[in-house]
Amino acid sequence: MYRKLIVIAYSIYPDYKSSEGIVNYNWIKILLKHSNNLVQISQKKSVDFVNNKTVIFKVENYFYTAIKKESIVSYVVYKILNLLFCIVSSGNSLYNYLWINKTKQVLKKHYTSDAVIWSRILPTNSLNSILSLYSKKQFPFVVNINDPIIISDKQNGANNFSTAEEKTLLETKDIAQAWTFPSSKLADRMATKYKLDRKRCFVVPHAITPFVDRYYRKNDKIKILYTGTFYKSAFNQEFKHTLEQIKRHEVAEKLEFTFVLSQYNQESIKWLKETLPGVKLLFNLDRNTVLELLKSSDLMLVIDAESHIDLLKGKLVEAISYGVPIYTPTYKGSIMDKVTSKYGCNSSYLDIKGDSLKKLLKAIDNLDDNDWLTNFYNQREKVIEQFSEERILKMTYDISEFAHNRFFDNHNFKLTENYNWP
Template sequence: MTNPIIVVAYAVHPDQKSSEAIVNKNWLDILSKKGSVLYVISAFNNYSFKAGVIKRIKKHKTNALLYKTSKQNKGLGSLAYKVLNTLYKMVFRSNYTFLETVWVKKQAKILNDIITQEDVVWSRILPTLSIVPILNVYNKRPFPFIVNVNDPINASGFNMNNLDRDQRLFFQTKDIAQAWTFPSSKLADRMAINYNLDRQRCFVIPHAMRKVENLYKRNIEKITVNFLYTGTFYKSAFTDEFKNSLIAFNKLDCAKVVNFTFVLSQFDDESVTWLKESIPNGTLKFKLEREEVLELVKKADCMFVVDSILHSELLKGKLVEALSFGVPVFAVTYQDSIMDKVVKTYGSVSAYQNIEDDIFNKMKLFVANINNEDWLSTFYNQRTNALDKISEDYIADATNLITTFAYQRFYKEQQETIQAPKQLNWP
């Protein structure tokens, strides 16, 4: 039996709608299903996750109200919050907003009240705000804790001699956290180098996705091919090469049986124009509820997942979501990226942004193969390699190993050096 876990994660679905929040909720659901005892501190609610049952322990109405008013652009509530926040930051010279300060103070008190000697605390970031209540309590009464980092912390602007607020917060964990976890080995490498972390205590746990009972299986008598993209329109990822490939492909006869659907959660007018110019007959949908998106994933024959050159170290939640449904993936990426590594393990297609016509040629080949029984059989067999590495059992076992390691290392239960878990470095 592993130690009880207290989780501080500001972003947890459905309180927050972000990809980060969805990944966190999936991880919590898996641990709860496997019997872990969890107390969760999130943006607006505190929960108990136990034996697959979620129970809301406390609702923070003040935080919810402040958050809502802080996001409004007009109205008396919005004006009142802006004035209050400005005065607060001026008087107290704080790096935090009034909303953030209220949340941290409340959650630090709760954490201090509930933590026992048996507990291990996990902080899941981004946002880095999830670390602050932990640091506040730790400074008074130390305890074992682990930091999970799903995305780089302003990696493009990293300068150890001039850290921003988020980077300074994370750096404070260097000498007091027992372990750090990341969704990819390349991100673990980058963060360990940047912050001089002990790489032996930096572990990889892929993004968590719930098990899907009925995996994708193509009806080879079906004529149409449904391509689906869901998520943010990243301007750095939707390149001219990708656009030109889509335009060229849609002029082919084989494109007549292909349906393109893009479900966008974050976008602007320029993004919409880009898609309409690239795929005139494509379907655009905006800001759907998660349940609606999952229904579209179930009907897809191929998931587009698109990489920016800046994303080469990242394991995208949308990629893991596609894998969990067993749907073929068409990755628009770069050679040797984490996405390239995962997609090849999964038996699907990686097309490279920096190789002329590679996207175009591989899209033609994919559509030609989608009803080929030999190709499908190979794909069905190979996808199990990746699915085993993101399975619920794997995620739970890896989490428990690291939790036990952190607890033992903090309390030095063994006279010899505590051995770190092995083989937790994929992808």
């Protein structure tokens, strides 16, 4: 019997179409599959009880449609009410005020002494609901941080951080029982900067459902796929040069590049068309269509920006779920480098001239090398296991037990595993 969990995550796919929403959706889907004692609080257009185990709601329909500009009249009325509310509440928005108060009502209704509350910190209104209620009623809670919060350039005094995200995180410093991160590097970075207890910082990688029908080389052409945002900081000159050289190489005739972009501008489209003549560009596809493209691809391209070296990208994990080979232009020692290498595939280093071209050519050659493929099919299983449903579920409930026992002063409870990978 699993412990009762109350999960507060404002952004959940498909209501919130973002990488954060997808990561939250995958994790919660696993919890719902294995537990009948879960309360989920998120943004949604209606209240919905499913087999008495989930609660899904949103703030009043009127304000939701107003913010989304689904009705011009509603939008104008909301803007006027919100302006008046901001004046009397020192800048707080009416929507957030309603969200936080409604969330508190659900928490009060569903919290019991056997429960542990999990909250995502981004956006901060998920966690603000907990902090607002905690001052009146204490309970064990865990904070999940998927990405670096917006970090100020400098610290104004010993504990005076400037962004709303930082201030919200610091409020959890003495009252949260644990914090979770998708990578050890991000846990180290955040614990050091905000002086969190590193012994209470755990790594829970992004959740996936590994597919039994995994990739095996079968296409005549090598289908190379990129999905997601066009990051200008990642698509740098070294990577541009790599793609230009590949198109002029004799191997180009057997390659088929597809870029599925969710966030982009005309400049990024021009960049791709000039760099990769004949590239196939697709935009804003639904998630199922993207996953079908991934399933039929031979090589997943996952690009790292230098500012992202502490992060585990959801796109990398999705490729792993299908067992698809990965090529990762990144930086030495990054989390992406660590996972890609363990997975049996090629990382290249964007700060070393010529390295990306050499490694991409090697990744392409590997796909026609039966010995390499056989070794890859075996090696990938070890990494897929690290992301398995069973392991994510065990991590979640082990950390929940830790939080519950610590809150109720049972300090003799110890975790049997050190959750610190990747």
